[in-house]
Amino acid sequence: xxxxxxxxxxxxxxxxxxxxxxxxxxxxxxxxxxxxxxxxxxxxxxxxxxxxxxxxxxxxxxxxxxxxxxxxxxxxxxxxxxxxxxxxxxxxxxxxxxxxxxxxxxxxxxxxxxxxxxxxxxxxxxxxxxxxxxxxxxxxxxxxxxxxxxxxxxxxxxxxxxxxxxxxxxxxxxxxxxxxxxxxxxxxxxxxxxxxxxxxxxxxxxxxxxxxxxxxxxxxxxxxxxxxxxxxxxxxxxxxxxxxxxxxxxxxxxxxxxxxxxxxxxxxxxxxxxxxxxxxxxxxxxxxxxxxxxxxxxxxxxxxxxxxxxxxxxxxxxxxxxxxxxxxxxxxxxxxxxxxxxxxxxxxxxxxxxxxxxxxxxxxxxxxxxxxxxxxxxxxxxxxxxxxxxxxxxxxxxxxxxxxxxxxxxxxxxxxxxxxxxxxxxxxxxxxxxxxxxxxxxxxxxxxxxxxxxxxxxxxxxxxxxxxxxxxxxxxxxxxxxxxxxxxxxxxxxxxxxxx
Amino acid sequence: xxxxxxxxxxxxxxxxxxxxxxxxxxxxxxxxxxxxxxxxxxxxxxxxxxxxxxxxxxxxxxxxxxxxxxxxxxxxxxxxxxxxxxxxxxxxxxxxxxxxxxxxxxxxxxxxxxx
Numbered sequence: 001x002x003x004x005x006x007x008x009x010x011x012x013x014x015x016x017x018x019x020x021x022x023x024x025x026x027x028x029x030x031x032x033x034x035x036x037x038x039x040x041x042x043x044x045x046x047x048x049x050x051x052x053x054x055x056x057x058x059x060x061x062x063x064x065x066x067x068x069x070x071x072x073x074x075x076x077x078x079x080x081x082x083x084x085x086x087x088x089x090x091x092x093x094x095x096x097x098x099x100x101x102x103x104x105x106x107x108x109x110x111x112x113x114x115x116x117x118x119x120x121x122x123x124x125x126x127x128x129x130x131x132x133x134x135x136x137x138x139x140x141x142x143x144x145x146x147x148x149x150x151x152x153x154x155x156x157x158x159x160x161x162x163x164x165x166x167x168x169x170x171x172x173x174x175x176x177x178x179x180x181x182x183x184x185x186x187x188x189x190x191x192x193x194x195x196x197x198x199x200x201x202x203x204x205x206x207x208x209x210x211x212x213x214x215x216x217x218x219x220x221x222x223x224x225x226x227x228x229x230x231x232x233x234x235x236x237x238x239x240x241x242x243x244x245x246x247x248x249x250x251x252x253x254x255x256x257x258x259x260x261x262x263x264x265x266x267x268x269x270x271x272x273x274x275x276x277x278x279x280x281x282x283x284x285x286x287x288x289x290x291x292x293x294x295x296x297x298x299x300x301x302x303x304x305x306x307x308x309x310x311x312x313x314x315x316x317x318x319x320x321x322x323x324x325x326x327x328x329x330x331x332x333x334x335x336x337x338x339x340x341x342x343x344x345x346x347x348x349x350x351x352x353x354x355x356x357x358x359x360x361x362x363x364x365x366x367x368x369x370x371x372x373x374x375x376x377x378x379x380x381x382x383x384x385x386x387x388x389x390x391x392x393x394x395x396x397x398x399x400x401x402x403x404x405x406x407x408x409x410x411x412x413x414x415x416x417x418x419x420x421x422x423x424x425x426x427x428x429x430x431x432x433x434x435x436x437x438x439x440x441x442x443x444x445x446x447x448x449x450x451x452x453x454x455x456x457x458x459x460x461x462x463x464x465x466x467x468x469x470x471x472x473x474x475x476x477x478x479x480x481x482x483x484x485x486x487x488x489x490x491x492x493x494x495x496x497x498x499x500x
Numbered sequence: 501x502x503x504x505x506x507x508x509x510x511x512x513x514x515x516x517x518x519x520x521x522x523x524x525x526x527x528x529x530x531x532x533x534x535x536x537x538x539x540x541x542x543x544x545x546x547x548x549x550x551x552x553x554x555x556x557x558x559x560x561x562x563x564x565x566x567x568x569x570x571x572x573x574x575x576x577x578x579x580x581x582x583x584x585x586x587x588x589x590x591x592x593x594x595x596x597x598x599x600x601x602x603x604x605x606x607x608x609x610x611x612x613x614x615x
Contacts, residue, residue, distance in 0.1 A: 130576055130579070134579065134583070137583045137587065140587070141586065141587060141590065144587075144590055144594070145590075148594060148597070151597060151601070153601050153602060153612065154612055154613050156594070156597055156598040156601050156602070157598065157602065157610040157611075157612055157613050158613045159594055159598070160525075160528075160594065160595065160598050160607070160610060161610075161613075163590075163591055163594060164520065164528060164532065164591075167532050167535070167587060167591065168520075168535065170587075171535045171536060171538075171539045174539045174543070174580055175538075175539045175542050175543070177543075177576070178539070178542055178543030178546045178547065178573065178576065179542070179546050181543070181546065181547060181572065181573065181576070182546030182547060182548070187572075230614075231613050231614050232613065234613070235613055
């Protein structure tokens with residue numbers, strides 16, 4: 001059963017390699033694409049079931065015992081996020097089949113998509129800090145190429161900013177890793193958790209913790225470090241934007257949750273309060289930035305930033321309920337956000353524009369699409385009984401329990417503004433009559449959304465609804481994951497003794 | 501020796517940040533390369549500088565003869581150099597394409613996506 005732990009990495013790798021062998025046979029690549037994504041989803045669900053039943057799973061690669069070799073660990077948080085990667089991977093893989101142009105398909109889009117998934121799953125599963133850096137780079141280089149594939153002017157301009165800031169982030173991450181090795185002599189995360197409390201200079205540990213906060217903050221797009229995201233995310237085709245929005249920033253959030261629950265908890269009064277402040281500022285700037293936008297994708301891009309703030313709020317509050325809420329929220333927002341991006345892509349297919357002013361009147365010709373947009377939109381804003389409501393409800397309750405009233409007020413205020421943004425899109429795109437003057441745009445608009453485009457959207461939207469209506473089991477799972485994070489002894493013991 | 505290398509690392513970081521804050525694409529890429537070098541040198545320094553032997557365990561022994569140099573930072577740097585090389589090669593091609601498409605190497609001319 002140890003194989004299950006590496007399958008989420010091996011499956012995308014094998015898929016990508018097979019696709020590269022079939023470079024000129026795009027139809028075969030398309031078939032492999034769906035097969036690989038389905039297999040990844042199945043393997044990830046099996047992994048989650050396994051971890052849930054038998055506890056934290058560990059594999060020591062090459063059979064080197066724990067602090068010396070590279071360890072792969074799946075606790076509930078990792079396993080849940082791998083399932084998230086599987087769900088989004090499958091939805092985007094199917095959506096790409098019906099939305100991507102022939103040129104991008106022929107130039108290696110599918111292998112890159114699967115290499116990206118491999119990097120994401122690797123980052124979720126590794127138990128070694130330097131190995132985490134390597135997976136970040138795997139993920140980044142795949143995302144660089146995906147972002148620039150096609151080479152339009154907007155893509156290249158966005159990519160210059162995306163690549164530069166992500167390389168800066170990687171350099172900071174690497175420097176912090178090196179310094180951490182310098183003071184502790186280990187890079188295994190479980191071993192670090194044991195060594196650091198005895199470190200000679202606690203001040204140095206906090207400094208390194210802040211370097212990690214900055215490095216992961218750039219990846220997760222938090223308040224003063226998010227500017228690359230709205231400058232680049234809306235430039236590639238919508239399938240690529242969707243997978244980026246669903247997974248890449250979430251890897252940053254995951255890395256933050258992991259290091260600030262397992263490794264850097266010595267000075268929690270300082271670091272976690274700082275995270276809380278950043279969380280509040282991230283929510284507010286993101287949602288205000290979104291309010292000013294009239295481009296469908298840019299508006300949603302700013303909302304990615306805003307929502308990251310909520311996930312960090314859970315980490316900053318640092319209680320069991322808060323962490324459970326943060327995990328639940330991360331799952332909810334990735335799914336809902338991806339559904340919204342896919343919906344914006346379908347709208348573009350129908351009316352040939354992303355500009356809210358040029359769109360309109362879609363409710364009558366495309367009622368199914370309208371509902372599939374409305375559900376995740378209201379879920380994002382946090383209306384009951386959808387998943388966003390429970391996520392925010394738990395966060396607010398955790399905030400009240402910790403007597404952090406400011407952040408609770410900010411979170412609730414930002415929710416109202418989120419609702420404003422979503423109703424703005426609803427009113428502009430679906431309700432108001434289509435403006436007659438400049439409705440004609442470059443591409444030939446299709447009359448009806450094709451089933452292939454709506455299917456992945458429906459999958460994600462219904463997932464969001466199910467997560468809301470049946471919140472109890474999902475939240476119980478998140479709560480268990482939070483329990484594992486707050487009591488890292490289980491994790492440490494599993495890594496240091498297990499896997500043999 | 502540590503003090504000297506600390507100043508070299510600091511100088512490299514300063515130069516990298518300065519170059520990256522300029523508007524020229526060429527200076528941006530040189531800045532990125534210097535940033536990678538600074539980080540590698542930082543890991544090298546943080547991993548203790550020892551003037552000693554390679555950590556090779558002689559036949560029949562359980563430990564290498566002390567004092568020996570820690571091989572882990574070197575392995576980390578080697579990995580980082582390889583990754584950095586690939587990423588920088590990509591960045592150079594990207595910046596060249598951007599220069600050709602935009603027709604300028606001024607970063608201020610690349611504001612279309614921020615509007």
